[in-house]
């Protein structure tokens with residue numbers, strides 16, 4: 526009788542301490558955004574202050590390249606081919622033969638470019654329950670809580686992206702990654718005109734500035 530009353534409190538102590546200790550000592554850890562797959566193809570619906578675009582994004586980190594094929598609604602089809610050495614070719618393949626060659630100080634976004642983003646909690650977006658992060662007041666990024674796929678992001682300019690497809694491992698064949706001949710003619714003259722470029726360049730430059738050392742450069746636009 527006497528022995529059972531002294532053993533019980535000890536047993537209680539041993540069993541419950543290990544379970545209580547972690548709860549008392551640490552807060553729940555904020556989720557972190559998934560790194561981008563090394564290669565993927567994504568179809569994005571973009572809204573640039575009311576101007577709608579469909580973008581085919583081909584992200585190819587091992588080959589140091591990133592491609593945005595941008596179809597403006599009932600309008601221009603343009604190509605934004607970015608290399609990890611900081612050179613971007615933005616061109617059309619129609620009879621206008623436009624091309625702008627831009628030079629950034631940083632290259633393609635690294636797969637972990639979202640590291641260090643601030644967790645803002647969960648929110649419903651486009652019908653998906655998402656974890657939401659913000660990075661350097663530049664981008665707000667929404668990722669599906671269950672599948673961890675990106676669903677939506679928004680830049681500080683109001684430029685937004687809705688992720689329609691996300692094909693992990695899809696690669697565009699090498700022959701498609703070739704800027705057209707007209708990009709290499711009068712390159713010097715074109716470079717001078719590059720001083721003026723639109724929201725694409727602005728966002729790319731700002732991203733480059735903010736994330737230099739942390740990650741890569743211009744963004745999936």
Ligand SMILES: *[C@@H]1O[C@H](CO)[C@@H](O)[C@H](O)[C@H]1NC(C)=O
Pocket residue numbers: 572573574575576577683
């Ligand atoms: C595009 O964004 C503008 C705000 O910038 C909004 O008024 C408009 O409804 C959006 N269009 C679509 C199709 O989402």
Ligand SMILES: *[C@@H]1O[C@H](CO)[C@@H](O)[C@H](O)[C@H]1NC(C)=O
Pocket residue numbers: 608610611612
């Ligand atoms: C960067 O790489 C691309 C593709 O190889 C090339 O066309 C371009 O000239 C390079 N830019 C620089 C500054 O070397």
